[in-house]
Amino acid sequence: MSDSKIITNAEAPEGYSGEGFFATKLSDVVGMARANSLWPLPFATSCCGIEFMATMASHYDVARFGSERMSFSPRQADMLLVMGTIAKKMAPILRQVYEQMAEPRWVISVGACACSGGIFDTYSVLQGIDKVIPVDVYVPGCPPRPEQILDGIMRLQDMVRTESVRRRSSPEYTELLASYNIK
Amino acid sequence: MSDLLLPPELRYAGIIEQRKNEDGSELSILNLGPTHPATHGIFQNILLMDGERIIEGEGTVGYIHRAFEKIAENRPFYQITPLTDRMNYCSSPINNMGWWMTLEKALGVEVPKRVQYLRVIVMELARISDHIICNSVLGVDTGALTGFLYVFQYREKIYEIYEEICGARLTTNMGRIGGFEREWSPLAFEKINTLLEEFPPIWKEFENLLARNRIFMDRTIDVGPISAERAISYGFTGPNLRAAGVDYDIRVMQPYSSYEDFEFNIPVGKSGDTYDRFCVRNAEVWESLSIIKQALAKLPEGPYHANVPDYYLPPKEEVYHNMEALIYHFKIVMGEVPVPVTEVYHPVEGGNGELGFYLVTDGSRTPYRLHFRRPCFIYYQAFNEMVKGQMLSDAIATLSSLNVIAGELDA
Amino acid sequence: MALENPVIQQALTDSFGSAVSDFQQIHDILTFEVAADSISEVMLFLRDDATLRFNFLTTLCGMHFPDASTDRQFAVVYHMHNWIDNVRIRIKCYLNAKNPQIDTVSSIFLSANWQERETYDFFGIIFKGHPQLKRILNMDEMVSFPMRKEFPLEDGGRTDKDDRFFGRTTDNC
Numbered sequence: 024m025s026d027s028k029i030i031t032n033a034e035a036p037e038g039y040s041g042e043g044f045f046a047t048k049l050s051d052v053v054g055m056a057r058a059n060s061l062w063p064l065p066f067a068t069s070c071c072g073i074e075f076m077a078t079m080a081s082h083y084d085v086a087r088f089g090s091e092r093m094s095f096s097p098r099q100a101d102m103l104l105v106m107g108t109i110a111k112k113m114a115p116i117l118r119q120v121y122e123q124m125a126e127p128r129w130v131i132s133v134g135a136c137a138c139s140g141g142i143f144d145t146y147s148v149l150q151g152i153d154k155v156i157p158v159d160v161y162v163p164g165c166p167p168r169p170e171q172i173l174d175g176i177m178r179l180q181d182m183v184r185t186e187s188v189r190r191r192s193s194p195e196y197t198e199l200l201a202s203y204n205i206k
Numbered sequence: 207m208s209d210l211l212l213p214p215e216l217r218y219a220g221i222i223e224q225r226k227n228e229d230g231s232e233l234s235i236l237n238l239g240p241t242h243p244a245t246h247g248i249f250q251n252i253l254l255m256d257g258e259r260i261i262e263g264e265g266t267v268g269y270i271h272r273a274f275e276k277i278a279e280n281r282p283f284y285q286i287t288p289l290t291d292r293m294n295y296c297s298s299p300i301n302n303m304g305w306w307m308t309l310e311k312a313l314g315v316e317v318p319k320r321v322q323y324l325r326v327i328v329m330e331l332a333r334i335s336d337h338i339i340c341n342s343v344l345g346v347d348t349g350a351l352t353g354f355l356y357v358f359q360y361r362e363k364i365y366e367i368y369e370e371i372c373g374a375r376l377t378t379n380m381g382r383i384g385g386f387e388r389e390w391s392p393l394a395f396e397k398i399n400t401l402l403e404e405f406p407p408i409w410k411e412f413e414n415l416l417a418r419n420r421i422f423m424d425r426t427i428d429v430g431p432i433s434a435e436r437a438i439s440y441g442f443t444g445p446n447l448r449a450a451g452v453d454y455d456i457r458v459m460q461p462y463s464s465y466e467d468f469e470f471n472i473p474v475g476k477s478g479d480t481y482d483r484f485c486v487r488n489a490e491v492w493e494s495l496s497i498i499k500q501a502l503a504k505l506p507e508g509p510y511h512a513n514v515p516d517y518y519l520p521p522k523e524e525v526y527h528n529m530e531a532l533i534y535h536f537k538i539v540m541g542e543v544p545v546p547v548t549e550v551y552h553p554v555e556g557g558n559g560e561l562g563f564y565l566v567t568d569g570s571r572t573p574y575r576l577h578f579r580r581p582c583f584i585y586y587q588a589f590n591e592m593v594k595g596q597m598l599s600d601a602i603a604t605l606s607s608l609n610v611i612a613g614e615l616d617a
Numbered sequence: 618m619a620l621e622n623p624v625i626q627q628a629l630t631d632s633f634g635s636a637v638s639d640f641q642q643i644h645d646i647l648t649f650e651v652a653a654d655s656i657s658e659v660m661l662f663l664r665d666d667a668t669l670r671f672n673f674l675t676t677l678c679g680m681h682f683p684d685a686s687t688d689r690q691f692a693v694v695y696h697m698h699n700w701i702d703n704v705r706i707r708i709k710c711y712l713n714a715k716n717p718q719i720d721t722v723s724s725i726f727l728s729a730n731w732q733e734r735e736t737y738d739f740f741g742i743i744f745k746g747h748p749q750l751k752r753i754l755n756m757d758e759m760v761s762f763p764m765r766k767e768f769p770l771e772d773g774g775r776t777d778k779d780d781r782f783f784g785r786t787t788d789n790c
Contacts, residue, residue: 066241068247068248068269068270068612069247069270069292069295069612069613070291070292070295070376070377070613072247073295073296073339073376074375074376076339076358077358077361077362077365080354080355080358080359080361080362081355081358081359082358082359082362093243095241095242095243107270108270108272110268110269110270110271110272110616111756112268112269112271112755112756113240113248113269113270116240116241116269120241139777140775142288142289143272143273143277144770144771144772144775144778145272145273145276145277145770145771145772146273146276146763146768146769146770146771146772147271147272147273147754147755147756147763148272148273148772150772150775150777150778151777165377166375166376166377168375210748210749211749211750211751267753267754268752268753268754268755268756271754271755273763273770275739275764276763276764276768276770277770279770280770311644312644436727438672438673439726439727439728440727440728441673441674441675441726441727441728454700459700459703460703548643548644549643549644549648549707550643550644551646551675551676551696551705551707553675560675562675562676562696564676564678564694564696566680575678575680577676577678577694579675579676579696583731583732583735584676584728584731584732585728586731587727587728587730587731588727616754617754
């Protein structure tokens with residue numbers, strides 16, 4: 024090892040370091056840990072799901088962003104990636120899956136159909152998942168390229184890194200959940 | 207009779223009450239889906255289980271019903287192509303080309319030979335792309351993630367070819383009535399030739415990983431079988447039917463788009479089980495590669511679209527300067543072109559079987575009725591019969607090998 | 618030896634007389650009309666007869682003609698295919714608007730089971746004798762039949778899209 028330059032996705036937060044210790048803010052460390060290990064729950068319903076499979080595969084590799092393990096159980100997932108059209112028949116199930124996720128949880132809505140109903144302005148399609156669950160990042164596209172999905176995940180990482188550790192018990196968050204009737 | 211109208215959970219709860227096993231254990235109900243890692247797409251199956259064995263099951267579909275047939279009644283013909291893309295989204299060019307061929311049949315448009323050969327090339331690429339997904343994901347569901355990672359690289363190469371032709375990766379919206387929007391660039395042909403050289407060894411490697419693999423064979427032989435007579439009665443077509451031993455292929459039965467000029471075999475299986483479906487799809491990829499090679503070798507020169515100014519948009523540069531081009535552009539977009547009042551049914555061989563388009567026109571620029579004969583919807587009915595008496599993991603393997611794509615299931 | 622249209626027409630009119638009518642060749646498919654109450658005999662005959670041998674039911678769909686006369690407002694269209702002689706036919710059965718009912722063919726061809734459920738779901742056509750006639754693609758609680766022409770495509774209750782910007786008025790959508 025000639026050069027001691029470290030190449031990393033996860034830079035150390037600002038802090039004061041000394042012999043055998045590093046002092047920084049708790050929220051920075053927690054944010055860094057959370058942002059770099061977001062385990063997704065791929066809620067893939069249609070075409071965007073295939074673009075997600077391409078993102079997961081070796082060419083675009085979402086694992087290098089920390090999303091190594093796809094969790095299909097909501098209890099073990101951090102972020103819910105809703106990819107594809109959500110029909111009105113499916114909306115209660117999406118809601119149930121979201122409610123089963125443990126805090127902290129984030130939602131990325133991938134694709135035009137999940138963001139706003141997409142090209143399917145019909146009686147059977149839910150016009151955007153934000154009608155039933157709160158969404159953090161919207162990735163438009165039909166379907167979005169894998170680079171766009173990765174960009175969405177990176178934006179979410181920025182949000183997670185700078186999120187306050189007290190956010191989930193704050194009154195604004197409680198109000199947000201109450202507006203969706205989520206207990 | 208009305209018992210079957212109850213939701214399956216209630217019906218099975220009744221059966222559980224009545225029946226007890228000899229050792230005192232009870233049957234149980236398992237809800238497989240709609241969100242489940244192994245179901246590719248969202249459909250639900252409520253299964254009545256005796257431990258690990260499935261006694262009976264009932265499926266619920268419609269979780270992604272997007273009302274395609276209703277949308278199609280309100281859109282002009284060229285705006286229906288994006289809908290067809292999103293049916294079997296793993297092989298969208300086949301759906302697109304099938305739709306254009308249906309329209310050409312209804313309107314009486316003859317396409318030049320070059321267009322037909324180019325269509326064959328892009329449809330066979332789409333078929334390869336669909337079979338790559340199905341077989342590699344069958345590997346993933348039986349635990350073998352490696353094959354998936356190896357061959358998905360080549361799906362990226364196929365996406366690059368689609369991008370060269372039409373600009374989009376997945377939902378291609380390719381072509382127009384009478385041909386293609388633009389001539390294929392030399393880079394597209396270069397990429398296809400590179401794929402034809404680089405892909406065969408990789409596909410061979412993928413086959414070697416799974417086809418004679420002891421574990422894979424144990425997981426898939428005699429799993430989810432169906433006999434040829436039951437399959438025909440259930441309306442199976444495509445690789446699932448060919449695995450049961452019937453060599454029905456629309457490309458041979460009713461050749462369209464110059465398929466009669468190419469020589470290829472139709473691989474068939476014997477028992478219709480999961481292993482046969484896997485092998486039939488493997489063999490079909492080899493046949494598709496051979497067809498693409500033949501088409502490239504014999505590709506005739508000529509225009510990339512038919513000479514039908516009534517239906518084919520004029521080049522944009524001319525629209526700004528040339529009066530006739532402007533008038534045609536206006537008429538085509540506003541829908542004042544002559545559309546005969548007729549009805550036509552045109553099937554193509556999709557990745558999953560006979561994808562048919564039943565179009566009824568009424569002279570206006572939107573169809574009066576457009577019905578898609580979706581192979582997935584028709585053969586998925588047989589799933590519960592195919593897994594009766596098998597174990598849960600067998601049901602997962604069967605579901606994977608049937609290649610049920612939710613977009614095509616529900617439309 | 619190919620199965621010619623006149624042969625099919627003759628065989629059907631010999632066995633069913635006036636229940637089958639209006640034979641025409643539309644593009645490459647022989648199309649004819651069958652009275653709604655004899656569809657299952659006709660289909661059984663088409664499948665089992667030694668010369669006709671239509672062994673495959675390709676597809677089954679419904680249609681709605683709100684402008685037609687009351688007893689021809691709904692139609693069920695069947696496409697069948699003979700794999701041995703490679704012949705396709707199209708059968709149309711017109712149904713009454715007030716009471717659209719027809720026999721099921723799911724006992725003859727198992728593939729008709731879900732397709733008839735789909736047709737019921739979209740148009741409200743009742744298939745007598747169907748083992749499980751309930752909605753399949755739409756939500757179970759839905760009361761209306763969405764593919765009928767009077768049912769609108771868009772969800773009237775949506776709040777985020779303004780119809781004025783799509784050029785939609787009460788007249789044209």
